[in-house]
Amino acid sequence: MLSSQDIEFFITVADSRSLAAAARKLNVTPPSVSQRLQNIERKLGVKLIDRNARLTSLTTEGEVLASKGQQLLKDLEHLTQDVSDKKLAISGELKLVSSLGFGEKHIGPLAAEFQSLYPSLRIELFLSDIPKWSAHNSPDIMFYIGHLQDSALKRIVLSKNRRLLLASPEYLKSAPPLDEPQDLELHRCIALRENDEDATMWRLTHIDTQRETSVRVVPVLSSNVSRVTKNWCIDGQGIIQRSEWDVKEELKTGKLVRVLPEYQLQEADIVALLSSDQFHRSQKVSAFLDYVKQKLPARL
CATH class of the missing domain: 3.40.190.290 (D-Maltodextrin-Binding Protein; domain 2)
Known part of the structure; x- marks a missing residue:
């Protein structure tokens, strides 16, 4: 049976270009990464990583574990928050993705303001000219402007924009x-x-x-x-x-x-994209989303 530590380890490997790159992220040696990966594969009885190429790639089973494992870790975090006496405490890590210009001008400053209100919270903001939702390392919130192709994500309009x-x-x-x-x-x-x-x-x-x-x-x-x-x-x-x-x-x-x-x-509304509905979001995600909805109109 896999532990949450096994899943966290594999997601790091899945999100790396090679086992050597994963070792650097984990601050361990490449042989130890390879050995632990083999142990996980033995537990499951399947091959998770294709090592034939110079750069590692996921097998079909590896894709499933990376995608489902990420959601399991989030569900575990939500469960922990729900049963904790400190449910209302905003802490842990908040992962954000945004388009380059909008993120630099608006989301970056708002993230810094929010973190100063909740010092126990760590915020990671990734900016890109092609912001995408990664199945292996999905963000908590992605801020997007323009036509949305992935209708599976929950879409919250933050501001009308033309x-x-x-x-x-x-x-x-x-x-x-x-x-x-x-x-x-x-x-x-x-x-x-x-x-x-x-x-x-x-x-x-x-x-x-x-x-x-x-x-x-x-x-x-x-x-x-x-x-x-x-x-x-x-x-x-x-x-x-x-x-x-x-x-x-x-x-x-x-x-x-x-x-x-x-x-x-074509209109290009400013929206927040999330994988979960309102009743399944962590306290930190809901709090930051509310903060952005409150502060953003005054900045535009």
Whole structure:
């Protein structure tokens, strides 16, 4: 029978590129990792890791153990919290994932504020231009902006958000006319490559007629970092589409202006994604989620 320590050990191995990398994480020698892994495989009577390749990969049984084991550990943590006299104490580890720009500007500061309120809590924030939910090492909360493909996750809207087409006044002074979406093909366009979205297909809907138009732009500049693309736009390098929360200050100061304002882009609500429903969340997850819902609107 596997212990919780066995499961924690295997999840670390599953989340590592090699047994040597797992040994470094666990601060032990590679032979000891290999020996303990073999003991676990003997307990179960199945092979969990394919060691034929230079980099380890999980067998089908290994995939099941990593995925189910992660949930078992979370359930065990929740059970411990439920029967503990300190149920309301916010402690342990909280794992967060967020898109790069939004996480840097908003989730990072909110996480630091929250941790200062609960010193026994450890928060790990992972930022990525392509935030994904990992079955082997799933976060407690993932903050996401844009179209959501994985409908199995619980989705909580934190704030409504829309995307805008923008340019600098300096760029528009010498740019070709821009009256219809098709005119974008004659302009310098800047693409932000994030969330595995098609960054060069811009879809616009006329606000009054609801007529939809799709334009395939050929970006002269592209990046996976939103701050870089926004700075290019401010410097007069071309047209971008950005979330409204990220350009409020630039619109206010006139550094950027909206183009084709009679058209709207696809909405991109700011959401929190969780694997569990409200009745099965740990106290720390619920508390941080409530904190973000309370503080975030004032920051946007």
